[in-house]
Amino acid sequence: MIKSFKDKNLEECWKKGKCKKLRADLKRRVLMKLDSIDAATCIDDLQNPPGNKLHQLQGEYKEYWAVSVNGPWRLIFKIQDDNVYDVMLLQYH
Numbered sequence: 001m002i003k004s005f006k007d008k009n010l011e012e013c014w015k016k017g018k019c020k021k022l023r024a025d026l027k028r029r030v031l032m033k034l035d036s037i038d039a040a041t042c043i044d045d046l047q048n049p050p051g052n053k054l055h056q057l058q059g060e061y062k063e064y065w066a067v068s069v070n071g072p073w074r075l076i077f078k079i080q081d082d083n084v085y086d087v088m089l090l091q092y093h
Contacts, residue, residue, distance in 0.1 A: 002038045002077075006086040010034075022089070029069050030089060037067070037075065042082050 005011035013019035014034045019027050033052075040046050046054045046067055053068040057076065066074040069089070077087045 001040075001082075002034065002084045002087060004085045004087070006088045010087060010089050026070055026073060026089075030073075030075065033067055033069055033075050034087070037077065037084055037087070040084075043079050 002014075005014075009019075009021045010030075013022050013027070014031060022030060036052075037046065043054070043065065046052055046065075051068060053066075055066055056062075057064045057066055061076060063078055064076045064086075065079055066076045069075055072091045074090055074092060075087060076090055078085045
């Protein structure tokens with residue numbers, strides 16, 4: 001279950017549907033991925049579909065996990081006690 005967002009615009013998009021700062025071509029996929037992250041009861045639930053490309057990050061974001069959204073876009077988040085914290089949408093690679 002998602003407990004917190006680090007990106008307040010992303011939080012408003014997910015909770016209220018107000019996606020002012022989110023590119024239109026990403027909106028549907030981001031919202032779908034957020035729903036699946038929120039529904040997950042453990043990190044292993046996010047292994048499917050394989051297109052999520054779930055992986056733990058290294059370096060600056062070593063405490064974070066990531067799922068693929070589209071191209072270089074990833075939703076990243078921390079896991080603690082099977083809850084999700086500090087969700088952000090990042091473009092990396």
